[in-house]
Amino acid sequence: MVFELLRDCFTLEDPASGFDLLFDLCTHIAQGRVSPSMAYLLGASRLLALEKPSGDVRPIAVGEVLYQLVARTLGFQFWEAFADHFSPLQFGVATRGGCKTIIHGLRTTLDLHPDWVVLQVDI
Structure with a gap:
């Protein structure tokens, strides 16, 4: 979902409008102006299973890109x-x-x- 959105933002005829769209979306997320279901999806992580040398599985959580972008930006702003x-x-x-x-x-x-x-x- 988010990958397609980011790809579309950066492949528009006018790249500046893609950045504006991404900026507006991140601003909405940072201000908490997204629906509860969208907030849930942004806070969720995908789990990847990596095999350990012992044969066991190690779960690795990968967070959503937009959530991490907004969280890092807020972290720098309010450190x-x-x-x-x-x-x-x-x-x-x-x-x-x-x-x-x-x-x-x-x-x-x-x-x-x-x-x-x-x-x-x-x-």
């Missing part, structure tokens, strides 16, 4: 507000090198306390 809201309890939003900070801090802590155990939970 300071996100940083103020989420700091200092998280390192994944508006924190440059956030994952590295967590990894180095965890390694340092485990070096100081070798009898400790770490449990990672992905919810």
Whole structure:
């Protein structure tokens, strides 16, 4: 669905009108002015099954392109507000090198306390 829409936007006689159409659509999505069924489709992900070397299957979720475009744009626009809201309890939003900070801090802590155990939970 979205691939065809993007293809049509960029193959119009006047490319500027395609960009305008895409911009207007992204603006509607960002402002929440889409129907609930469209919002559901934009938030959904396709699952791809990749085979692991062990023979098991690893599901990979691929999000919708327009949703990711709008989310990334809003993230760049409001990163300071996100940083103020989420700091200092998280390192994944508006924190440059956030994952590295967590990894180095965890390694340092485990070096100081070798009898400790770490449990990672992905919810």
